[in-house]
Amino acid sequence: MTEVNLANVTKDYGSVRAVHGIDLGIGDGEFVVLVGPSGCGKSTTLRMIAGLESISGGEITIGGRLVNDLPPRERNISMVFQNYALYPHMTVRENLGFSLRIAKADAAAIRTAVRDAADILGLNELLDRKPAELSGGQRQRVAMGRAIVRHPDVFLFDEPLSNLDAKLRTQMRVEIKKLHQRVGNTIIYVTHDQVEAMTLADRIVLMRDGHIVQVGTPLDLFNAPVSTFVATFIGSPPMNLIDGTATDDDTIRLANGLVVPVPASARGLLQAEQKVQFGFRADNLMPAGHAVQEDGEMAELDLTVTLTEPLGTETLLFTDVAGTEVQAKMLNPRPVRPGETLKFHLMLDKCHVFDAISSQAIRS
Amino acid sequence: MTRRRLPEWFVLLLPAIVVIAAVVLIPLIFSLYSSFTPYKLTRPSTLWRWVGTYNYEKILTDAKFWAAFGRTVLFLTVVLNLELLLGLGIALLMNRVTWGQRTLRTILMFPMMFSPILVGFQFKFIFNDNIGLVNNVLQSLGSDAALPWLVDGRLAMFSIMFAEIWMSTSVFAILILAGLFAMPRDPLEAAKVDGCTPWQTFRHITLPFLMPFIYIAMTIRSLDVARAYDIVQIMTGGGPARRTELLWTLMSRTGYVDARMGLANAMGYVSILLSILFTIYFFRKLSAARAEIGMAG
Amino acid sequence: MDRNRTHRNRKRLFRLLHLLAVFLTMSVICIPGLWIVLNSFRPTVEIMAKPPVWTPSFTLEHYRAMFGGAGEGGVPVFDYFRNSLIVSVTSTVIAILIGMSGGYAFARYRFRGKSGYFVGLMLFRAVPGVALSLPLFIVFARVGIIDTHFGLILAYVAMNVPFTIWLTDGFFRQIPKELHEAAEIDGCTRWQAFWKVEFPVARSGVASAAIFAFLTSWNEFALASQLTRSVGSKTMPVGLLDFTAEFTINWGGMCALAVLMIVPALILTFIVQKHLIAGLTFGGVKG
Numbered sequence: 003m004t005e006v007n008l009a010n011v012t013k014d015y016g017s018v019r020a021v022h023g024i025d026l027g028i029g030d031g032e033f034v035v036l037v038g039p040s041g042c043g044k045s046t047t048l049r050m051i052a053g054l055e056s057i058s059g060g061e062i063t064i065g066g067r068l069v070n071d072l073p074p075r076e077r078n079i080s081m082v083f084q085n086y087a088l089y090p091h092m093t094v095r096e097n098l099g100f101s102l103r104i105a106k107a108d109a110a111a112i113r114t115a116v117r118d119a120a121d122i123l124g125l126n127e128l129l130d131r132k133p134a135e136l137s138g139g140q141r142q143r144v145a146m147g148r149a150i151v152r153h154p155d156v157f158l159f160d161e162p163l164s165n166l167d168a169k170l171r172t173q174m175r176v177e178i179k180k181l182h183q184r185v186g187n188t189i190i191y192v193t194h195d196q197v198e199a200m201t202l203a204d205r206i207v208l209m210r211d212g213h214i215v216q217v218g219t220p221l222d223l224f225n226a227p228v229s230t231f232v233a234t235f236i237g238s239p240p241m242n243l244i245d246g247t248a249t250d251d252d253t254i255r256l257a258n259g260l261v262v263p264v265p266a267s268a269r270g271l272l273q274a275e276q277k278v279q280f281g282f283r284a285d286n287l288m289p290a291g292h293a294v295q296e297d298g299e300m301a302e303l304d305l306t307v308t309l310t311e312p313l314g315t316e317t318l319l320f321t322d323v324a325g326t327e328v329q330a331k332m333l334n335p336r337p338v339r340p341g342e343t344l345k346f347h348l349m350l351d352k353c354h355v356f357d358a359i360s361s362q363a364i365r366s
Numbered sequence: 367m368t369r370r371r372l373p374e375w376f377v378l379l380l381p382a383i384v385v386i387a388a389v390v391l392i393p394l395i396f397s398l399y400s401s402f403t404p405y406k407l408t409r410p411s412t413l414w415r416w417v418g419t420y421n422y423e424k425i426l427t428d429a430k431f432w433a434a435f436g437r438t439v440l441f442l443t444v445v446l447n448l449e450l451l452l453g454l455g456i457a458l459l460m461n462r463v464t465w466g467q468r469t470l471r472t473i474l475m476f477p478m479m480f481s482p483i484l485v486g487f488q489f490k491f492i493f494n495d496n497i498g499l500v501n502n503v504l505q506s507l508g509s510d511a512a513l514p515w516l517v518d519g520r521l522a523m524f525s526i527m528f529a530e531i532w533m534s535t536s537v538f539a540i541l542i543l544a545g546l547f548a549m550p551r552d553p554l555e556a557a558k559v560d561g562c563t564p565w566q567t568f569r570h571i572t573l574p575f576l577m578p579f580i581y582i583a584m585t586i587r588s589l590d591v592a593r594a595y596d597i598v599q600i601m602t603g604g605g606p607a608r609r610t611e612l613l614w615t616l617m618s619r620t621g622y623v624d625a626r627m628g629l630a631n632a633m634g635y636v637s638i639l640l641s642i643l644f645t646i647y648f649f650r651k652l653s654a655a656r657a658e659i660g661m662a663g
Numbered sequence: 664m665d666r667n668r669t670h671r672n673r674k675r676l677f678r679l680l681h682l683l684a685v686f687l688t689m690s691v692i693c694i695p696g697l698w699i700v701l702n703s704f705r706p707t708v709e710i711m712a713k714p715p716v717w718t719p720s721f722t723l724e725h726y727r728a729m730f731g732g733a734g735e736g737g738v739p740v741f742d743y744f745r746n747s748l749i750v751s752v753t754s755t756v757i758a759i760l761i762g763m764s765g766g767y768a769f770a771r772y773r774f775r776g777k778s779g780y781f782v783g784l785m786l787f788r789a790v791p792g793v794a795l796s797l798p799l800f801i802v803f804a805r806v807g808i809i810d811t812h813f814g815l816i817l818a819y820v821a822m823n824v825p826f827t828i829w830l831t832d833g834f835f836r837q838i839p840k841e842l843h844e845a846a847e848i849d850g851c852t853r854w855q856a857f858w859k860v861e862f863p864v865a866r867s868g869v870a871s872a873a874i875f876a877f878l879t880s881w882n883e884f885a886l887a888s889q890l891t892r893s894v895g896s897k898t899m900p901v902g903l904l905d906f907t908a909e910f911t912i913n914w915g916g917m918c919a920l921a922v923l924m925i926v927p928a929l930i931l932t933f934i935v936q937k938h939l940i941a942g943l944t945f946g947g948v949k950g
Contacts, residue, residue, distance in 0.1 A: 054844050075850040087841035091863045101849035104859075148849070374853075375772035382765040382784065382824045389821035390787045390795065397798035407801075459685050470689065475936050477692060479928040481882030483900040484921050488695050491702070491914060499698050502715035532695065585785075589826070592791030596884040600904070614793045614885075621797045622889065634794035645789040649782055 004030050004065040004155040004188050006051065011060035013046050013212075020046050022212040023060065028205075033182050033189045037199035038209035039235070045160055047209070048192045052158050053077050065155055080149035081158040085165060086141045088133040094144050095129040101152045119147040122184065123177075139170045146178070150185060159191040163198065175201055196236050200224070208232055230361045233281055233354065239318065242287070242328035243279045245358065248272035254280050254355070256324035262301055262348070268355040268364045277358035284318060286352040287330040289344040294333065299350040305330070306343045321346075394638075397631040405628035412628070421632035430608065431616065431633065438613040438640070441523075442591055445530050449587070450580065452531065453538020460539070461546045471543065478536045482593040486600035489529040490516065493601075519609030522602050526610055529597050534590075538583045545579030546572075581652035588644040592637065613637045696925070703918035710914050725919035740920060742894045743902035747924075749812055750898060751880040754819035758876045761820065762827025763869060767857070769828065770835035771843075781828075788825035792885030800889045810892045818886050823876040830875065834868030834938075835861065871935035878928055899924050 006028040013021040021043040028034050036044040049055040051062060053074035062069055069077050080101070089097050098119055099112045107115075120126045123143045133141055142162065149157055159178070163171045179202055182189055193199055199206050200220045208215045208223060216228045220236075227233040227241070234240040246254040252264045254272075262280065264272060272278065288294070290302075308327075309320040317335035321328060330346060332338070355364045372380075401421055405413045425431040460470060477485070492499045493515035501512050515521045549572065557567045595614035598604060604615035614637060621630030702710055706722045729740045769781060799818060800809065808814035838861055846856035862869070884900040891897045899920065906917040 052844075052848060054847070073852070074844075074847040075852065079848060081845065081848045083841045083845060085839060085841060087839060087845040089842065089845075089860055089864070091860075091866075100846075100859075104850040104855065148845075152850075373772075373774065375768040375774050378764045378768035378772075379780065381761040382828060385761060385817075385821050385824055386784065386787050389799070389817055390790060393795065393798035393802050394790065396802060397794075400798070400801075456688055459681065459688060462681060463685060470685070472933055472936055473689060473692060475932055476696065476929060479878055479882075479925075479932045480696070481884065481900050481924060481928075483882070483884040483903055484924060487903060487917060487921060488699055491918075492695055492698060496713070497711055497715070497914070499694075506715065506717070532691070536692075589785065589789045592793060592885070595791065595793050596900075599884075614791060617797070618793050618885075627797060627801065630797050634791075634797055637791050637794050638789075641789040641791055642786050645786060646782070649785070653778075 005063075006065075006156060006188060006190065007061075007063045008047070008051070009061045009063075011047070011050060011062060012058045013043070013050060013055065014058040020212055021050070024214055026207060026214065026217070028188060028190065031186050031188055033191065033202060033204045034207060035191045035193060035199040035203035035205075036207045036209060037193055037196060037235075038215075040194055041211075042209040043212040044192045044194075044207075044209050048158055048160055048190060051156075051190060052079055052081050077156075078154050079156045079158055080152065080154040081160065082142075082145045082149050082162045084161040086133075086145040088141055088144055088148070090133050093130050093132055094125060094136070094147075097133070097144055098125075098129075098147050098151050101148070105152070115151050119151045122150065122181070123147045138166050139174065142166060142170075142174055143177075146181065150181070153185075153187075155188065157187050157189045159189065159193075161193055162191075163193070164195070171198075178202060197238065200236065206236075208235065226363070226365065227354070228363050230279060230281070230356045233356070233363075237283060239284050239329045241281045241283050241354070242323070242326070243281045243356070244324050244326045244328070246278055246280045246324075248274060248276040248278055250274035254278060256280065257326070258324040260303075260324050262353075263299065263350060265350050265353040265355060266299070267351075267366055269366075271364050271366060272355070278364070279356040279358050279361075281354040281356060282348060282352060284329040284331040286349040287328065287346055289319070289330070289332050289346055292332045292334055292336075293347050301348040301350055303346045303348055304343055305346050306341065307338055308340055310338050310340065319344075397634060400628050401632040401635055403628045405626075405631075407625040407627055417628075421629050424629065425632055425636070430611070433608070434611045434613050434616040435636070437523075437611065438637075441527065441530075441594070441612060442644070445527055445534075445594075446584070446587065446591075448527075448531055449535045449538050450584070452535045453583065454542055454576075454580075456535065456539040457542035457546055460543050471540070474536055474539055474543075476536070477533050478540070480533060482533060482596035483600055485529050485533045486597035489525060489532070489597075490601045493525045516602055517606055519606060522606065522610050526594075526598055526601055529601065530594050533593075533597070534587060537587055538580070541579050541583040541586075542576055545576045549575050577655040578652060581648055581655050585645065585648040585652055588641070588648050591641060591644060613640070699918050699921050699925075702915065703922050705915065707913075707915045725915040729916060729919050729923070738902060738905045738916065738920070739894050740899075740902065740923070743897055743899045744923065746812065746891075746896055747881060747898040747900075750815050750819065751877050753812070754816045754823065754880050755873050755877040757816070758820045758823035758827050759869065759873045762824045762872065762876075763831045765824065765828040766831030766833075767835055767861075769832040771840065781832075784825045784828060788822065792822075792883065796886050796889040799886065803890060809890060810896050812896055815887060815890050815896065815898070818890060819880040819883065822883070822886070823879055826879070827872050827876055830872035831865070831869060834865045834872070837868075838864050867935075867938050871938035874931045874935045878931065881924070881928060 008024050008026040010023045010025060011021060012019060012023050024047060036047060038044050046055060050057050051064075053069065053072060057070050064077055064079070089100065092100065095116055098116045102112045102115055116129075120129060123146060125140075125143055125147055128136060128140060128144070133144065136144065145162070162178075163174055166174060175198060178191075191198075191202060203220055205217060206220055206223050207217050210231060216223055216232050218226075223232055223236045227236065230241075230243060234243070244256050246256040246262075248264070249255055249261075252269055252272075253261045254264055255261050287303075303323065305321040305323065307319050307321050311318040311320075312335060315333075317332045317338065319330045319332055319338065321330055338344070356362060357364055400413060402418060403413055403415055404417050404420070456474070460467065460474065463470060480488075495501055495512050495514045495517060498515065500515065504513065513521060515525050553571050553575075554567060557571050562570070592614055594612065595618070598610055598612055598615050599618070602610045604611040604619065613633065617630050617633040617637060620626050620633060701719060703725055704721050704723070705719050706724055709716050709720060729738070765784070769777065803809040803814045808817070842864065843853070843856040843861055846860040847853065851859060882900060883898075887898045887901050888904075891901055903917060903920055903924075906913040906920065
């Protein structure tokens with residue numbers, strides 16, 4: 003059983019605090035993704051778990067064992083690096099077997115372990131090549147192979163896909179997920195790409211400026227963001243946010259005087275004249291006749307399209323609500339010319355309200 | 367575990383620091399001390415007599431010393447500048463060569479690997495007024511006078527400079543060439559499209575990019591300027607009549623031939639300061655140039 | 664049409680001039696060395712001939728004399744060669760070990776005053792050999808290691824360490840630090856990670872630093888000429904002077920010894936040239 007626990011973990015570089023008291027419990031076999039913009043402390047946190055950075059404060063335990071001052075080799079973890087960090091002077095076979103050789107495993111055991119790993123990742127053809135003779139995707143696979151060879155307690159991935167091109171990235175994402183389903187180890191995965199986080203994670207840990215902003219399943223973060231930061235970071239396109247003011251009769255007056263009712267989730271929680279941001283996703287603003295049929299409260303808006311982005315199964319429509327550019331989605335699209343005015347349905351049940359000053363979500 | 371451990375980096379550096387302290391620093395401290403004594407090798411007791419700055423006063427009022435000092439500075443200025451210009455020229459030439467570039471580059475490196483003493487000897491032979499290659503060729507071409515290359519003061523200085531430049535230009539050529547290879551193509555092509563003449567392109571794009579490489583070469587060279595001693599020592603020994611006397615030959619003569627160690631060490635300190643000034647100057651230039659093209663880090 | 668033609672002609676002219684310039688440069692670089700080699704195979708009479716003889720004849724007289732023990736002028740070339748080899752190889756090995764450890768410290772650790780330490784070390788390299796030879800001569804004489812291999816080796820180690828640090832620092836810095844991190848995660852100690860991963864990867868770079876150190880020792884004259892006196896410790900650069908008497912010089916013999924000195928140097932240069940340039944520029948540019 004390998005849980006990883008972080009209790010009030012901090013990291014200081016001189017007088018600068020890079021990670022502010024992180025508390026995080028990761029269950030056995032869980033796939034947790036640390037995500038956030040660059041410089042948010044996610045990599046530092048991962049490297050502290052790995053033992054590559056010293057811990058300035060707090061406690062880290064792996065499988066119940068305190069590892070604060072243990073060197074990496076005594077933590078029984080393995081790690082896949084962004085630039086793969088394959089040993090350039092060794093063949094793929096030697097790269098895979100290196101950790102076992104260091105651990106003085108016998109030759110037969112190393113051979114079996116390497117063969118198994120190569121089977122899982124389809125590396126059998128490449129075993130006698132040097133890293134320089136491999137393509138980016140193959141190197142990535144070798145790096146993963148090196149990580150699984152010695153059956154560690156925890157896998158750490160540090161932005162492993164960011165050096166691959168878009169197509170390969172999608173492909174490797176699937177492979178990583180398959181790998182996890184197959185070996186079932188605890189995985190801690192760092193990325194700045196919210197799509198990777200959404201698709202891979204059992205649980206997402208969204209970080210910013212050295213703090214954890216929100217922890218939850220991908221759908222939690224998507225459907226119930228705790229702040230405008232989460233709302234705009236998770237999901238593509240980002241959530242539309244429009245400035246408005248609460249009135250005393252359960253409506254919100256948007257910048258240009260347009261009035262919308264307060265979504266049910268926030269009803270009764272707003273004070274009159276409170277400055278808010280009214281948020282909704284493109285999926286919840288759709289032209290009539292091109293929307294999913296849903297029950298619930300609906301507002302109708304006549305909006306002029308300024309720009310279109312056809313994506314095939316859907317088209318993104320750029321339009322303007324109360325002086326703010328917003329994106330809407332059109333299903334079963336027909337060609338739309340910029341300048342056309344359409345009737346849109348806004349699904350009020352799916353809308354969010356954030357406090358304009360604290361940026362925090364207002365939700366019951 | 368109460369004892370504080372030394373940081374790892376310091377432990378790793380320690381052997382280097384110890385060796386250099388033992389073999390360079392301590393002797394230098396000793397020589398600094400002895401430069402304040404009238405120490406003579408032949409009379410060891412003189413080591414314990416303190417004469418203050420007498421030696422320094424003596425060399426600072428000595429016309430022979432100043433002549434050697436001035437000649438050394440002049441020599442270094444001329445030689446380093448010519449090496450830089452020639453090296454730059456050679457690098458630009460080589461950069462345009464399309465065939466056998468690797469071979470040519472290897473040949474280019476050979477003079478760097480010659481022992482300075484060997485270079486001195488080689489040119490002593492070639493510039494020999496009687497049987498030297500240069501005079502032989504000149505005579506075969508119909509000139510009747512045998513030029514006294516190493517006997518006439520000016521010609522001797524020229525010959526020594528030639529030898530020095532022959533030996534050290536490669537350092538510049540090779541490093542500048544490496545800079546040219548590392549140079550990104552895009553700015554050059556952009557400049558061409560923007561209508562720059564070749565000269566403008568060189569002046570505003572190529573040269574600024576090459577500056578750090580030029581300063582690396584200068585820094586490496588400045589570590590080694592005193593190697594000229596070997597060349598002068600074997601080609602002319604500072605003669606004729608001290609016309610090619612440099613700081614280093616004067617020092618070695620004072621120390622070993624006249625056995626006046628205290629005085630020689632005082633001169634030694636002047637030469638050390640000279641070398642160190644050169645080195646620091648180029649190190650600073652190097653980091654400045656690096657910052658300019660955004661390579662620092 | 665006309666403008667095109669003038670441009671084409673100008674291009675041709677440039678190409679011709681360029682070719683000429685390359686040829687001249689290479690001649691100036693090659694001829695002095697070749698002249699020495701050529702003359703080592705010419706009989707003394709011919710070297711000294713007036714008017715000069717331009718059609719060379721061939722003889723091994725100088726080499727035979729050189730390797731024939733007491734030979735020409737009784738210069739013990741073999742002993743000098745052996746001394747050079749012992750001193751250069753030993754000092755190189757030690758300097759590389761010490762320099763590599765220092766270079767690694769500069770490449771991998773962050774500490775206060777790093778560039779200060781670096782420049783400081785380099786400055787010791789800048790101390791002129793002649794200036795250093797005076798006090799070293801006295802100190803070594805006191806300690807009793809003058810005129811020994813040990814003394815000279817010690818001096819050369821100190822001389823080579825700074826530059827070895829410069830070079831190895833550059834080579835180690837080219838290796839991504841993730842490599843030793845990966846090794847540590849794979850179960851290595853820092854020491855194992857160095858010897859099993861970083862050192863093998865930097866091997867060619869370290870080799871060229873070694874060859875640079877070797878050549879510096881092999882070619883050094885200013886220190887060796889003062890710190891060695893006898894056949895038992897004199898190196899070849901010092902031995903070269905044995906061929907010069909007060910007024911006569913044995914040119915042929917000197918040429919032969921010169922060839923013996925330069926051949927190993929050239930071979931080594933040829934082997935490492937590529938890495939050497941990379942090391943010098945990398946260490947400096949990315950300082």
